[in-house]
Amino acid sequence: MKILAIYVLLAVITLLMLTLVDVLSGIRVSASLHSLSVIFATTTLQETICVVIFLALPLIQVVAGALKRSR
Numbered sequence: 001m002k003i004l005a006i007y008v009l010l011a012v013i014t015l016l017m018l019t020l021v022d023v024l025s026g027i028r029v030s031a032s033l034h035s036l037s038v039i040f041a042t043t044t045l046q047e048t049i050c051v052v053i054f055l056a057l058p059l060i061q062v063v064a065g066a067l068k069r070s071r
Contacts, residue, residue: 003058003061003062004058004059004062007058015036018032018036019032019033019036022035
């Protein structure tokens with residue numbers, strides 16, 4: 001479960017860094033978040049599958065570790 005918290009923390013830090021760089025360059029926060037949503041809206045099916053797989057890997061790892069400990 002700790003590794004899952006680490007992945008969430010890293011995702012939040014990455015999002016904060018992306019928006020902070022945009023704010024420092026003069027872009028409003030709402031425009032920065034809108035540009036992130038536009039990026040994800042224009043991905044193809046193959047890219048979406050890859051993103052979902054990489055996002056699911058920490059969850060799979062936690063579940064596999066829990067199953068291994070329970071046996």
